[in-house]
């Protein structure tokens with residue numbers, strides 16, 4: 056298959072090193088920047104697609120270093136809106152305990168779609184919820200990442216028991232055991 060070349064033409068502004076004139080835009084070839092064009096410059100070879108970027112600013116993809124994709128589904132749930140952290144957590148534990156594979160897949164896709172729409176192309180997700188039946192949580196997230204074509208660092212999140220055992224206690228059964236949660240399995244693929 057021949058290479059796909061996309062010209063992001065004449066953006067309002069381009070994020071480049073100071074000495075580089077990027078006013079003519081960028082040529083993307085198979086997902087990589089192959090040319091940075093100065094004002095008035097044409098691509099070296101014809102492009103398959105042209106994106107008129109006159110109303111757009113071109114930036115490198117933003118990076119989100121701390122996310123919990125699964126929480127996307129309960130973010131606007133009435134009983135916890137505007138709650139302080141600990142009451143928020145305690146109210147949500149019984150809800151999160153019923154997380155299903157389909158719900159996690161949906162939450163992950165919604166979370167990443169929101170990130171992509173805001174210019175974020177790489178996210179680190181700290182997943183720590185492994186109730187019974189959700190041992191494949193990381194696999195589910197990997198599938199969602201691949202489906203959306205985003206970049207992600209999926210990591211096993213953790214939670215301190217902290218000074219308030221009353222808060223952390225109900226969470227413990229949801230954390231799973233210390234065994235494989237998919238990270239090792241995925242890393243070996």
Ligand SMILES: [Zn+2]
Nearest residue numbers: 121122123181
């Ligand atoms: Zn967190």
